[in-house]
Structure formats: structure tokens, C-alpha cells
Amino acid sequence: MATSTETAGTGWVDKYLEHVRVERRLAARTVELYAIHLQALAANAAEAGLSLDRVQTAHIRRWMAQLHGAGREPRGIALVLSCWRSFYRWLGNEGLVGFNPVKDVHAPKAARPLPKALAVDDxxxxxxxxxxxxDPWTEARDGAIVEVLYGCGLRVSELTGLDARASSTARGWVDLDALEANVLGKGSKRRIVPIGSKAAEALRDWFAVRGECAALSTAALRDPAGAAALFISAKGVRMSSQAVWKLLRERSLKAGLAAPVHPHMLRHSFASHVLQSSSDLRAVQELLGHANIATTQVYTRLDFQHLAKVYDAAHPRAQARPEGARPKPKNDNKQTK
Known part of the structure; x- marks a missing residue:
């Protein structure tokens, strides 16, 4: 087995790059990135006084930690490790190394992105x-959809699964007398969600005109389950999730919001705003129907962001000074000549 830095270095890298370019037919840009990553690997090994066939898993972990410390994103580190892992796999297949030092090394997990929630005013x-x-009929329906999504924190599938009244075949329904929505959520888990006063008012306005749909009676004969839906289209059948997405996008533009709104953004807004006001994580978990409270805890990060903005805007010592600027000390004991 070759052990010299020269043999177990540039020559192997060049042969591997030729392999991925010709035999694996990788894109030119991918080959360029592989070359950059492998040059970095060879440089790290040379700095450590190692040939590439003497690199150990501990060395790979150390270099990965250096990438992370230098600010490289987890996804970028994962791509580098993927390149190195593939390189050593090829070396093993060629009989040039006895094991793959990158095999059990993984990039740090990327932080879970924060859910997008609207500001309260928006x-x-x-x-x-x-x-x-x-059209008044459409306006009453669409207004009620927004109020229920934001006021109850429902998933769009839970919203479109609601029926106008309870029945033995209904997946879910609303009870305006009790101000409750009976919802069938993920995993066929049923939960009761309170309906706030604004959502209840919007639903009453919708119920007052819902029966005016010209196609409803015909649709009821053709598709009774669809016609029983709480929210129906102009054709008298259950609205689809795609239709709800479309109407929210259009209404958010009419409202002058900076970005289009989708149904889950209103669910995120519901959770974030309730948590900001109550700080009751368990209650928010129950309202959202999360099986695991860890899923709900992501909203505490949104809540902290809100608190941080309030602090920055209100606290007299929160405003950052320009870099290098320091207040001049007062000297009340100046001597006068």
C-alpha cells in the first residue's frame, strides 16, 4: 500500500475526479466542487503531516468541527462530508485504503426553521x-374561513373536513350553540376546539347565506357528503384545500400584506399569538392537536423573537451603539483657570 504524501495525495484526487467525470458523468459544476472539497481534504492532511491513506475518523471529526466553527452551514458541511465519503469509498474499492474514515461521520443537524407567523396587526x-x-355570498364564506383558520388554529384539511352540522358520517362539525368545533386531526385523533366570538359571528353570517347557493340542492342529490360540508364552492360541493390556499393568497394581497398568506401560516399565527398572551404551552399543544409537546415548543422561539423586538424598541439600554463608539464621561469637577 502506498504511503507517501505525493502518491496518496494529488495523484489519487486526480484519478478520482477523472472517475466521477467520465464514469459517473457528474455535471461539470459538481466536479468543480468535488475538486475544491478534496483539495481542502488534502491540505488538512498535509498540515497534520498525514498522507490521505493515514487519515483517521478523529481527524475527519476535527476538520468538520473546524468547518462548523468557521461558520459553514450544516448543509454545506454535509455536502463536503458526502464528497469525502465518496472519495474514500472509491479508494476502498480500488484497494488503496483499508477503511473509510468518513463512514460514520455526520454533519451537525440543521436548525429547524421557524414557522412563519403573521404579526398580530397583519x-x-x-x-x-x-x-x-x-359577491356577498363568497365574501361571507371567505371571511368565515379566515376567522376559523386564525381563530381556531385548524389545519386546512381539518377545516375542509368540517360539516355544517353533526351527523354519524361527519368527520368534523361546528356547534355554534356550544361555541365548539369538533375536529378530526392527524392520526384520526378527535379534539374539541373553542370557537371565539369573532369566528362565531363570521360563521353565523355564513350560515345565513350558505343555503343561497343555486347548485346546492342539485349537488346534494349527486354528492350528499360533499354538500354537507361547512364550506362549499359555488358548485355546492365541499371546498378543496387548493381552493382555500388560492382564496387566502388573493385576500392577503387585497389586505396589502407584504407576503401571500397560506393556511398553515394562520395556524402558526394562532399558536404564536395565544402563546404570547398566555405562556401556556400545554394549552397550545391541546388546541393544535400536537401529539408531542416538542412540536409545540418551536413556537416558544417565535415568542422569544417577539419579546426581543419589544425589548429592543422599549428598553433605553437596548439600542446598539455604533461599533467603537463610547459615551464620553462627564467631568463635573473641571478646574477653571
């Missing part, structure tokens, strides 16, 4: 939007 603006030029 959520209220969307909920209170009224378009006088829209």
Missing part, C-alpha cells in the same frame, strides 16, 4: 378585510 387586518365589490 392577522387582524386580514381577518377584518371586507371587499364591498365581491
Amino acid at each position: 392577522a387582524v387586518r386580514l381577518a377584518e378585510l371586507y371587499d364591498p365589490e365581491a
Whole structure:
């Protein structure tokens, strides 16, 4: 087995790059990135006084930690490790190394992205939007959809699964007398969600005109389950999730919001705003129907962001000074000449 730095270095890298370019037919840009990553590997090994066939798993872990400490994102580190792992796998297949030092090394987990939630003012603006030029039937329906999504924190599938009234075949339904929504969530788990006053008011307005759909009676004969839905289309059948996505996008633009709103953004907004006001994580978990509280805990990060913004705006010592700037000390004991 070759052990010289020269043999177990540039020559192996060049042969491997030729292999991925010709035999694996990787894209030119991918080959360029492989070359960069392998040059870094060879440089690390040379700095440690090692040939590439003497690299151990501990060395790989140390170099990975250096990448992380230098600010490389977990996804970027994963790509580097993937390249190194593939390189050593090829060396093993060629009989040039006895083991793959990268085999059991994994990149740090990427931080779970924060859910996108609306600011309270933006959520209220969307909920209170009224378009006088829209058809009154559609306006009443769409307004109720926004209020229920934001006021109850439902998933879009839970919303579209609601029926106008309880029955033995209903997946879910609303009870305005009790101000409750009976919801069938993920894993066929049923939960009761309270309906707030604004959502209840919007639902009553919708119930007052729902029966005016010209196609409802015909649809009831053709598709009774679809016609029993709480929210129906102009064709008299259950609204689809895609239709809800579309109407939310259109209403958010009409409301002048900076970004289009989707159903899950209103669910995130519901959770974040309730948590900001109550700090009751268990209650929010129950309202959202999360099986694991760890899923709900992500909203505490949103809540901290909110608190940080309030602090930055309100606390007299929160405003960052320009770099290098320091307040001049007062000297009340100046001697006068």
C-alpha cells in the first residue's frame, strides 16, 4: 500500500475526479466542487503531516468541527462530508485504503426553521378585510374561513373536513350553540376546539347565506357528503384545500400584506399569538392537536423573537451603539483657570 504524501495525495484526487467525470458523468459544476472539497481534504492532511491513506475518523471529526466553527452551514458541511465519503469509498474499492474514515461521520443537524407567523396587526387586518365589490355570498364564506383558520388554529384539511352540522358520517362539525368545533386531526385523533366570538359571528353570517347557493340542492342529490360540508364552492360541493390556499393568497394581497398568506401560516399565527398572551404551552399543544409537546415548543422561539423586538424598541439600554463608539464621561469637577 502506498504511503507517501505525493502518491496518496494529488495523484489519487486526480484519478478520482477523472472517475466521477467520465464514469459517473457528474455535471461539470459538481466536479468543480468535488475538486475544491478534496483539495481542502488534502491540505488538512498535509498540515497534520498525514498522507490521505493515514487519515483517521478523529481527524475527519476535527476538520468538520473546524468547518462548523468557521461558520459553514450544516448543509454545506454535509455536502463536503458526502464528497469525502465518496472519495474514500472509491479508494476502498480500488484497494488503496483499508477503511473509510468518513463512514460514520455526520454533519451537525440543521436548525429547524421557524414557522412563519403573521404579526398580530397583519392577522387582524386580514381577518377584518371586507371587499364591498365581491359577491356577498363568497365574501361571507371567505371571511368565515379566515376567522376559523386564525381563530381556531385548524389545519386546512381539518377545516375542509368540517360539516355544517353533526351527523354519524361527519368527520368534523361546528356547534355554534356550544361555541365548539369538533375536529378530526392527524392520526384520526378527535379534539374539541373553542370557537371565539369573532369566528362565531363570521360563521353565523355564513350560515345565513350558505343555503343561497343555486347548485346546492342539485349537488346534494349527486354528492350528499360533499354538500354537507361547512364550506362549499359555488358548485355546492365541499371546498378543496387548493381552493382555500388560492382564496387566502388573493385576500392577503387585497389586505396589502407584504407576503401571500397560506393556511398553515394562520395556524402558526394562532399558536404564536395565544402563546404570547398566555405562556401556556400545554394549552397550545391541546388546541393544535400536537401529539408531542416538542412540536409545540418551536413556537416558544417565535415568542422569544417577539419579546426581543419589544425589548429592543422599549428598553433605553437596548439600542446598539455604533461599533467603537463610547459615551464620553462627564467631568463635573473641571478646574477653571
